[in-house]
Amino acid sequence: MLTGLNIAVIGGDARQLEVIRKLTELEAKLSLIGFDQLDHGFTGATKVKIEDVQFEEIDAIILPIPGTDKEGIIDTVFSNIEIKFSEDLLKRTPDHCVIYSGITNDYLNSLVENTNRKLIQLFKRDDVAIYNSIPTVEGTIMMVIQHTDITIHGSNIAVLGLGRVGMSVARTFAALGANVKVGARDTAHLARISEMGLTPFQLNDIEDHVSEIDVCINTIPHLVVTSSVISNMPAHTLIVDLASKPGGTDFRYAEKRGIKALLAPGLPGIVAPKTAGQIVANVLTQLLEEVKKNRKGFSS
Structure with a gap:
């Protein structure tokens, strides 16, 4: 009490x-x-x-x-x-x-x-972040369904970052049948991505891994989805940025390019x-x- x-x-x-x-x-x-x-x-x-x-x-x-x-x-x-x-x-x-x-x-x-x-x-705190990753993932699924005209099953998805949210996002979208690749810098994270049965790639090589994706989900609170990265994405790609404001995406360039980019911090408080x-x-x-x-x- x-x-x-x-x-x-x-x-x-x-x-x-x-x-x-x-x-x-x-x-x-x-x-x-x-x-x-x-x-x-x-x-x-x-x-x-x-x-x-x-x-x-x-x-x-x-x-x-x-x-x-x-x-x-x-x-x-x-x-x-x-x-x-x-x-x-x-x-x-x-x-x-x-x-x-x-x-x-x-x-x-x-x-x-x-x-x-x-x-x-x-x-x-790890406990809060891990528990919160559950409604975050559900909200991300909702956004992807709402803003694309394809099924998650069979789609090509790139997840950036394998933190507490990134891991939950990557695992769940893979369970829904998506082809998931995950970008990280830490070699231990790259090993874990491979162990999870997903495709790892080094974040420094991100430009080489976005040319055929349908959805890019960023969890890194630093600018990683730059103009040069966006330039290599197909025109139909959806970017969902889960990082805290201002996110890790060049939203201005995405708009200029005609690529839909959504900043979505605080999803747990919105969806659940x-x-x-x-x-x-x-x-x-x-x-x-x-x-x-x-x-x-x-x-x-």
Whole structure:
């Protein structure tokens, strides 16, 4: 149980509703900021404005999966009020206050460094990333079906990257009957691709491996699908970029060439927000139990 723990949930989308539901069931006391248009009520959770929160009493802050933008603005679908996560705000929190976000950026990193607070990136955890790969793959299948006029079975697909998402994507599309080749740089990854019964290729040679593909699925958060790579693709090729913004594709050149390229980060929150929210909620529960143990002056 999280009884006695004061938590601020700031902004977010439908995934945060599962987090709120789980934490209120465990009797945490929640301050919901950026949820003024939310009709649903949760026992133990109070909708408040950010200026009315007593941050001096907050033990943990839960940000949306994307964290903040480069100026510290927090996105929320349940409010039209702009919310900024500032250094002055964070300085008011107790020393033991922990901030949770899916991912981070330079602004957020600077903020926690200047205030000597702890930031935990949930999406850097293997368990969260692996669980999230399931709705990501399902969403990718949906996008490929919607934006092509061929079956996945028998199609030629190139997957870029064999990380936690890339592995799930490659394996699933191969199971659906696609001819899957996977590009990677790490020799261990190339060996694993071969062991999986798929066709490996070195990413440095990507231009030589896209001339006959129907779909290119990128999972690498760096520019790998460059103009020269796109130039070698057939005109009907679909590019689905699953990497975090801004992705790893030259979208401007793809448009110029007439190739459909879709940036699709955050698919779990789009295609399966309930499941994606439950994944985050279950991991947060474990982490917040540690915060409760470490909180100074707490008596169970």
